[in-house]
Amino acid sequence: MTFTRRTFLTAAGCTGLLGLGTTQVSSQNGSDLSRNSFTLMSGTEKATDVYVTTASESGPTALVVGGMHGNEEAGYVATESIKQWTIERGTLVTIPKANAEAVAEDGRTADDGVDLNRQFPSGEEPTTDLAREIWGVVEEYEPDVVIDLHESVGIYDGDMIGGVGQVVFTSWDEAASNDAKKATDYLNENYVSRDGYEFSVGAFSPPDDGLDGLLTHKAARDTSAVSFLAEVTSKETALDKRVQWHTKLVQQLVEEELLTSSGDEDEGGDNEDDGQNNDEENKEEGDNDDEKNQSPVARIQTTPQNVSDGSLERGDTVTLDASASKDPDGDVVKYEWDLDADGSFEESGQTTKLSVPKCKNYPVTLRVTDNSGKTATDEITITTIR
Numbered sequence: 001m002t003f004t005r006r007t008f009l010t011a012a013g014c015t016g017l018l019g020l021g022t023t024q025v026s027s028q029n030g031s032d033l034s035r036n037s038f039t040l041m042s043g044t045e046k047a048t049d050v051y052v053t054t055a056s057e058s059g060p061t062a063l064v065v066g067g068m069h070g071n072e073e074a075g076y077v078a079t080e081s082i083k084q085w086t087i088e089r090g091t092l093v094t095i096p097k098a099n100a101e102a103v104a105e106d107g108r109t110a111d112d113g114v115d116l117n118r119q120f121p122s123g124e125e126p127t128t129d130l131a132r133e134i135w136g137v138v139e140e141y142e143p144d145v146v147i148d149l150h151e152s153v154g155i156y157d158g159d160m161i162g163g164v165g166q167v168v169f170t171s172w173d174e175a176a177s178n179d180a181k182k183a184t185d186y187l188n189e190n191y192v193s194r195d196g197y198e199f200s201v202g203a204f205s206p207p208d209d210g211l212d213g214l215l216t217h218k219a220a221r222d223t224s225a226v227s228f229l230a231e232v233t234s235k236e237t238a239l240d241k242r243v244q245w246h247t248k249l250v251q252q253l254v255e256e257e258l259l260t261s262s263g264d265e266d267e268g269g270d271n272e273d274d275g276q277n278n279d280e281e282n283k284e285e286g287d288n289d290d291e292k293n294q295s296p297v298a299r300i301q302t303t304p305q306n307v308s309d310g311s312l313e314r315g316d317t318v319t320l321d322a323s324a325s326k327d328p329d330g331d332v333v334k335y336e337w338d339l340d341a342d343g344s345f346e347e348s349g350q351t352t353k354l355s356v357p358k359c360k361n362y363p364v365t366l367r368v369t370d371n372s373g374k375t376a377t378d379e380i381t382i383t384t385i386r
């Protein structure tokens with residue numbers, strides 16, 4: 001899968017391409033959303049998908065990561081559901097299974113023994129290919145909020161020895177700790193019933209503490225992102241509950257950024273009520289639509305395979321193949337292509353051909369529709385040397 005870079009789209013050399021990054025899909029509640037996905041470490045055992053949902057209303061960008069540790073199931077199960085969220089504004093980027101190989105092996109690390117969440121040293125390049133590609137997503141989308149979901153076997157009691165469950169660690173800015181405090185208060189009140197399981201808030205350890213290489217630490221230090229690392233406990237707690245904690249936490253942490261339209265501002269109503277309302281809405285959506293009717297996933301494959309490395313020349317023919325697209329709960333029934341970058345899908349069919357134009361970076365978009373009418377898009381950029 002080709003890594004579609006937003007900078008390519010906005011810097012595209014052909015005229016009329018500016019609207020392409022916002023190819024729109026109507027969500028069930030009527031707001032315009034664009035959903036896109038691409039694969040990191042494509043073709044390797046570490047291959048993992050990144051999902052990008054963009055609302056038509058501009059706003060902040062949030063990155064949510066799960067599966068950094070492959071045996072911390074709640075994080076990636078929650079992120080798999082978060083990636084489907086309908087957002088009101090801004091951009092939601094999710095990487096459900098950051099270390100997909102470790103997830104497949106159900107280990108903290110894959111066979112290589114590399115702890116992925118120690119490969120992001122602050123101020124330096126990440127130390128593995130996978131870490132570099134994940135960091136590439138941060139550089140590409142410049143998230144305002146970064147949230148990494150983990151779990152622990154124990155309960156946090158002030159030191160790390162008994163485990164770090166039920167804590168939201170935050171970047172050092174006041175906004176982060178305030179947001180985390182609000183989110184955990186909300187959780188403790190509504191979703192924690194057992195004594196001792198209340199969530200607390202802690203700051204990331206200082207840079208000279210010996211604990212370096214965490215994605216969230218690097219995001220906090222090397223970018224201006226507000227960062228959170230959430231730990232739920234698996235101690236005598238079923239998976240459903242842990243997933244619920246993570247999901248509700250993320251919902252609280254990005255509510256202002258993504259889940260509230262700027263047109264929705266009320267007149268001084270209290271925040272507790274807002275949280276409840278959104279909660280209800282999301283729950284309804286989940287019950288009525290999302291769970292029963294999942295979006296398809298659009299995939300473009302090309303022949304030749306490498307269309308973005310500049311090896312193509314004007315006039316070369318590229319075959320575009322959508323047969324790797326899929327629908328988790330049905331069938332893909334329609335394939336449409338925008339081959340002239342005007343935002344409308346003028347070609348249909350599972351495969352099509354394109355004669356490479358002279359543009360340096362030429363975007364191609366696929367839209368697939370499943371049997372229940374839900375759509376998804378994928379975009380690639382075909383690059384020629386000149």
Ligand SMILES: [Zn+2]
Binds near residue numbers: 069151
């Ligand atoms: Zn972890």
